Amino acid sequence: xxxxxxxxxxxxxxxxxxxxxxxxxxxxxxxxxxxxxxxxxxxxxxxxxxxxxxxxxxxxxxxxxxxxxxxxxxxxxxxxxxxxxxxxxxxxxxxxxxxxxxxxxxxxxxxxxxxxxxxxxxxxxxxxxxxxxxxxxxxxxxxxxxxxxxxxxxxxxx
Numbered sequence: 001x002x003x004x005x006x007x008x009x010x011x012x013x014x015x016x017x018x019x020x021x022x023x024x025x026x027x028x029x030x031x032x033x034x035x036x037x038x039x040x041x042x043x044x045x046x047x048x049x050x051x052x053x054x055x056x057x058x059x060x061x062x063x064x065x066x067x068x069x070x071x072x073x074x075x076x077x078x079x080x081x082x083x084x085x086x087x088x089x090x091x092x093x094x095x096x097x098x099x100x101x102x103x104x105x106x107x108x109x110x111x112x113x114x115x116x117x118x119x120x121x122x123x124x125x126x127x128x129x130x131x132x133x134x135x136x137x138x139x140x141x142x143x144x145x146x147x148x149x150x151x152x153x154x155x156x157x158x
Contacts, residue, residue, distance in 0.1 A: 028131070030140070032138070032139055040094075056088045060100040064127070069104050088109070090111075091113050091114070128144060132153070
């Protein structure tokens with residue numbers, strides 16, 4: 001039992017030593033600027049510069065994420081003519097995402113991130129989590145995509 005506890009403790013210390021130092025990690029948060037998004041898009045990469053944007057973190061295995069997709073499709077359909085872009089970000093592999101999209105279509109842009117990297121930068125602890133960004137790149141709202149109001153969306157379109 002002691003050997004297991006020591007091995008677990010040593011593993012924890014090694015894991016902690018490999019984690020980035022807090023000073024090195026610039027956490028993205030409401031009121032801050034959206035960093036450049038280094039993503040692999042499924043399909044055409046959208047032009048995001050100078051446009052209102054909704055960035056959502058999701059996964060195929062996540063029931064609340066599955067529930068929010070039709071809502072995001074509606075938002076995109078309603079506001080894309082006014083420039084709103086939506087990017088759904090997952091860290092799953094392309095084959096899994098494409099298979100999922102055959103079951104539940106996603107009308108907005110979908111991208112794949114390297115596992116964990118962008119999730120840590122955005123401080124993602126639960127999914128789905130969305131960030132609403134104005135035309136200047138400032139994050140004006142953060143939360144569950146189903147809680148995003150029409151008023152908040154309208155605020156970034158002007």
